[in-house]
Structure formats: C-alpha cells, structure tokens
Amino acid sequence: MTAPYFGYQSTYPNDDVASVTGGDYSKIGLCSTSSDADASVFPLNVAVRFTSTDPAFLSKIGTGDLAAALTGINDQLGGSGADVVVVRVAEGVADDAETKLAQTQANIIGDAGAGTGLWALRNAPQTVKAACHLWYAGHTAEAGVDGADNPVRAALAHLLEAAKAIAIVDVDPTSKVNAIAARELMSSKRMMPMGVAAKVYETVNGAATLVTRPMAPRVLGLIAATDNNYRNGMPFDSFANKPILGIADINRPIGFDIGDGSTEGQLMLASDIAIVVQGESANAGAIADGGFVFIGFESAATTAEWTQIHQVRGADYIDEEFGLLARKYLGGRYTARRAESLLKSFGQVLDDHVYNEDIVGYLLKYPTDLNTIAQVTQGNFSIRTNQELYPIIRKINNEVRHYPEAITALVNTIVANVGTQSRTVS
DSSP states (O other): OOOOSSSOOOOOOSOSOOOOOOOOTTOEEEEEEOTTSOTTTSOTTOEEEEETTOHHHHTTSOSSHHHHHHHHHHHTTTTOOOEEEEEEEOOOOOSSHHHHHHHHHHHHHOOTTTTOTHHHHHTHHHHTSOOOSEEEESSOSSOOGGGOOOHHHHHHHHHHHHHTOEEEEEOOOSOHHHHHHHHTTOOBTTEEEEOOOEEEEEEETTEEEEEEEOSHHHHHHHHHHHHHHSGGGOTTSOOOSEEOOSOSEESSOOOOOTTOTTSHHHHHHHTTOBEEEEOOTTOTTSSSSSSEEEEOOBOBOSSSTTOBHHHHHHHHHHHHHHHHHHHHHTTSOOOHHHHHHHHHHHHHHHHHHHHTTSEEEEEEEOOTTTSOHHHHHTTOOOOEEEEEEOOOOOOOOOOOOOOHHHHHHHHHHHHHHHSSOOOOOO
C-alpha cells in the first residue's frame, strides 16, 4: 500500500520484546490393552483424546489395564479430570503365556511406519492435537529375555526423548533385588523406575475383589495433580512425599525409616527406584502417620546432570517456550535491533521464571565464538544458556553439639533469683 500524502497511517513494528507461554505438561498418554473395550470408541492403534472422568468414554473402555490405569489416575485428582490420550492395542493371541506376553509387548511398541502402538501416541500432536508429556505403557514390569531389558522399556527411551515426555515405568515389584536389577538395564533421564505395585478393589463378578495393578498410572495422576496446584499448571514442582490415594495396600511391605539408610526403601531410593510406603503412627521414623505415601524423584539417568526428574520437566517447559519464541523471529532479517529483541525476549522468559522461583538463576550469552562471520552470513543465530533449576530437599542434616553457654545462663539465673539467702532475727 502506498503511504498517503495527506491523511493517516498506522504502522506495526515487529522488533518489540515478545512473550510466550508453554503448553500443558499434565496431559497423560496411555498405551496398553483392554480386550473388552468398545472398538467403535476405542479402535485398535488409534489415539483417542478425552477427559479422564468422562463417563461416555469410561463406560466403553472395558475392564483391562487401560481401565485400571484411568481409575488410578482419577483417584489422585480429587474429582477433577485429566486430559488424556489413550491408544488401545491388542493382546497377544498365543496359547503359551510367554509367547502371548511377547506378542502383547510387540503390539504396545508398535511400528513407526504404520503409526501403531507407542508410535500412535507419539503422533498424537498431529492426530488429536495433544502433546502428552506424561506417558504410561503397559507391561513394563516383566523381565526381558535372557537378561536383556524389557522390550517396552527399551523402546520408550528414544520415543520419550523425541516427545520431550517422561514415563513412570513399572519394574519387577516382587523384590528389591529384582527391581534394582531391572533399573540397572535402564539409561534415560526421562524414565522413573517404580518398584512397587498397588493392591486395589475392583468389582469382579459383582463382588469387591482385591487385585494387583501397576502403580505407574497412579503416580502420573499425582504428577498431574501437583502440576495443577502449581503456578499456572507449570511442571517445576516436585511430587515426592505426597499421598497416593485409592489403594488398599501395596503388593509387599517396604521397610522404611527416615533416619536409617539400611532399610529396604532407602536402598531402593539410593538405586533410583521410586517406592510407595505405608505410614505408621507408632513409628517416629515413618514417612507419615498413616495412608500410603509416594517417595521418588530420581530418573534412570546414568549421568549426574539430570537425575531429578522434575528438573527435566522444567527444562523441557523452558525449551518449549524458547521454541515458540524462535518462530516469531525465523525469517526476519539479521539486524542488530532484531537480535537485541530476540535476546531480550529469551531473557524475559528466564527472568519470569527466576522471579516466580521456578529456577534458581541463569546466564544468557550471545557468544562471539559461535557467531562468526561465516555463521552469521549463513543466517545462524546462536545463543548459550546456562540455567539452574531448584533441587528437592533430599536429606536434612543436623549437627548436634553441646551448648555449655546454656549451663552458664542457668547458673546465673539461679544466682540472680535465689542464689543468696539470708534471714535475721527481728
């Protein structure tokens, strides 16, 4: 449009500091079996999105693992629902139990080309417009073949990285030794091993029956509830030391004492395995006076940089914000003003997180060694960001010493009050 010679014209500069908000990190994706589900509502290998408390979907999910997982999630949410994406896969059909399990696990893993199983969950942002950052996959607790890792756990690692998601993965809950052996096969900052199963009441043939179910979905529901209670639903808070609701028991007792590192629960935590323990009113070393409490914060990472999984989630959220900001600047000319605007926009994101105590602090640089003449000429804009997220309080140390000054104060008090007494005959 030609500018008027006599009149009015408005302009819209595009070099102001931009702001963005990250997505909802409490969306939960589930991939497992439910053989008696209504196939018209839950077709095999198709991502279905709904609110976890919606009776129109819950009434069609059947009675399999997916139904139990949704119940476990809902139990943690206090009547509210979670935004969930469910991918139902077929159970194995072999008569032999071992072969049937292997078939089921293969169906859960799915195929990238066909977009089945976990790949249907990975493609959910395109198919149902929902990016799930919390994942649950069925049948992760069983041992792998000939000492290898469980195939579903092995497949999850790279899919979680691509989706910027985390998964609570059940490992063998029958013993500490088996749980630790399973964890030692894992290497991912995006997986948290869960070393105990839940005992819950379900209606079987019209009667309340105690059955054993995976704990992982219940922890995912706990994470979603924790997110919803934090500032604007952001994923920076820890979910350790919080109650697990809706369970009648755990599959085996886990010894735990906050002051004794030799207890079974402490040893499992030291091996990066999350646990659920029962509170005990008569035990001062128990984690609570009653109920069942989740304790877990470590991922299955093998390096020290990203061991606390809430930090992984927080870093993912900031990275997503940066990606949304980048879209506003891509394609623009590489001018000093636009570069300054971009850097200030990134800094503003981090400033907000520091102010709200999401992160401890940051250092943002436009380094000359990365922005050489050759790189700038090619349109490469490089920054370097150091950021530190809050760790959890893992252990409280109290160094107890004598305080002799208190004795001196005591003596002085006695002397001042009644230290010298006398009486004379009147």
